[in-house]
Amino acid sequence: MKTSATLEELTGLIVDTSSSLASDVEKALKSACRREAAGSAAKTVLKTILANIRLARRQRTPLCQDTGTLTFFVAEECRKTITPKLLKAAVAKATAMGALRRNTLAALSGKSYDDNVCEGAPVVHYVKGDGKTRVTLLMKGGGSENMSRQYSLPDAELNAARDLPGVEKCILDAVYRAQGYGCAPGILGVCIGGDRASGYETAKEQLLRPLDEKPSPLEARLLAKANTLGIGPMGLGGKTTLLGLKIAERPRVPASFFVTVAYMCWAARRRSI
Amino acid sequence: MTKLQYPFTEDKVRALKAGEAVEISGLVYTGRDKLHKYFADGGVLPVDFRDGALYHCGPVMLAQGGTWRVMAAGPTTSVRENPYEPDFIAGTGVRLVIGKGGMDAATLAAMQQHGCVYIQAVGGAAAVTAAAVKRVLGVSLLEEFGAAEAVWHLEVKGLAGVVAMDAHGVSLFDTVREASRRALARA
Structure with a gap:
């Protein structure tokens, strides 16, 4: 090469x-x-x-x-x-x-x-x-970047524990809070674990993955759930709230359990040479 | 799809329902943070907004041979004008507020009282929005506010949007948020 x-x-x-x-x-x-x-x-x-x-x-x-x-x-x-x-x-x-x-x-x-x-x-x-x-x-x-967020489990407000249902609650909460403000339909990059900095970096890297690759069972299930929220394009209601959802897992220390969500707008501009 | 042509009279505007797709043609004025603050501070508006359209937009303009060319003219986030918009609507008689993301309950109430609607333009769709601007007819407060904040007088044709807050007290943003909150509880 x-x-x-x-x-x-x-x-x-x-x-x-x-x-x-x-x-x-x-x-x-x-x-x-x-x-x-x-x-x-x-x-x-x-x-x-x-x-x-x-x-x-x-x-x-x-x-x-x-x-x-x-x-x-x-x-x-x-x-x-x-x-x-x-x-x-x-x-x-x-x-x-x-x-x-x-x-x-x-x-x-x-x-x-x-x-x-x-x-x-x-x-x-x-x-x-x-x-x-x-x-x-x-x-x-910037509009989509403003909708990215990081959760620290356990989260009392969401009633989310350090387990898979807890992680799912964070991800769906991020979609709900974003409504149409990040220029929906968006794409989510998610990192389960890592530290605060690597969490955001890894979550953002997931946005480089093609939307037509085969999703993991967890990704497919959460994408379908997110699209039942009915937020729709630009938050005006509709069947498609997210175009894709990509998840990665990284190791953590015993004291920390972060779930980091990077929100990308529909204008997901990426290209390689 | 409903075609809306300037002047946007109270009858035309009150007939619109939240969720309706529209295409706007005719005269549209841009105005954002500085214009709203200027008006609130008692500044005299350089143009008459009665039966007109206010577009929350900071366009990218290129000076070209004595005239202006629109490079990009997408909507900016409207929520920043919430503190000013009810008085602006009451004081000017503006009928269309075009922007992104919607506005608050006080603005919705002012729209219902005075006959005005909020049109959600498509965020990020810079190329089609710029193409809908046929001519730049003029500009006001350019020296005072700078190019991104000035009041640009735009002649548009077929500027696409959706009525997101109507003059009957219905906000699509509120409806969708509430429905998604219930769906989230079920998910």
């Missing part, structure tokens, strides 16, 4: 990720649209979403104005060539081309980093590769 990438290739990756939704997500949205009743608010919203996906791809313009936090997952064997410096140059170039909104602010002062580049932006992780993929980019908007 090739272990380098040019600036043009990486800029192209950003532009394509921003403008062209992954085919498995689009397929899931199409099938959700078919399931909703004619004339329903849910169908209207899904039709608009599908039209938006087609238009953005044709024009090569951003699917969503919130071009989000950019997280690059780079294969370990590319560490020397696909450097944070090169990725930052690609982000600055894509921003200048209009593929990314000016979306990076200093936390306290609110000052804009107009090229979306600074210490800590974009986020770059070097990961164990699969022997084929050099770089995967995930773009996640």
Whole structure:
């Protein structure tokens, strides 16, 4: 496998990720649209979403104005060539081309980093590769990020203990609390266990898994349950509240039992080269 | 699907029911956090909102040869304007509030009293929303508020949305939240 990438290739990756939704997500949205009743608010919203996906791809313009936090997952064997410096140059170039909104602010002062580049932006992780993929980019908007949450079991309010029914209560509570605010129908990435930091990281990594892979029995059961809540596209009611649900388990220490839920909007922008 | 054409008179607006799909055409003004605060502080509005539409939107605009081009114009979260919206509706006679995520009980009551509805635009659908804007007719308070907060006068065609709060006291968000709470207890 090739272990380098040019600036043009990486800029192209950003532009394509921003403008062209992954085919498995689009397929899931199409099938959700078919399931909703004619004339329903849910169908209207899904039709608009599908039209938006087609238009953005044709024009090569951003699917969503919130071009989000950019997280690059780079294969370990590319560490020397696909450097944070090169990725930052690609982000600055894509921003200048209009593929990314000016979306990076200093936390306290609110000052804009107009090229979306600074210490800590974009986020770059070097990961164990699969022997084929050099770089995967995930773009996640703020509205959905605000709906992510972490539970610590036992949770008295939810009456959730340190067992599987307790974990299920956390996950369904997260879906209920998100309503349509994270731009439903969304995708959940879940981490059972880990520490607070690795919990969020692992939960977010689950969002990279394709929606058309075979779900585990637990994933399938919880997805079906979540969709009985009837929250629907943009929270206006309907059959599809979630497009997918991916769960991973990580070890924990005896004192801690975290359940971490990463909420992704329908505009689940991810792409690899 | 119901087509709504400016001016959005009280009759047209009171006939709408929560859950109804609409396509909006004609004049729409953007206005968000700064405009609401300005109005609450006694500022004089630069445009007449009577029988008009207020869009909670901070568009991305590109200056191009003396005119403006809309790059993105999706809805922003409306809940931040809750403290101001009942007075804004009462004071201006605005008939459509377009945004994302819905508003509170006091706003719903003001909508019922004065004849106004809340339209949920589709969050994230930036490309189709920008395409629905046919022309930028003008802009107010640009110097004062900046481009994202200014009052843009937009001519739209077929801007898609769903009536999520009607003028009869029905909020789809409340209905759905309550139904999902009951479903959660069963799940």
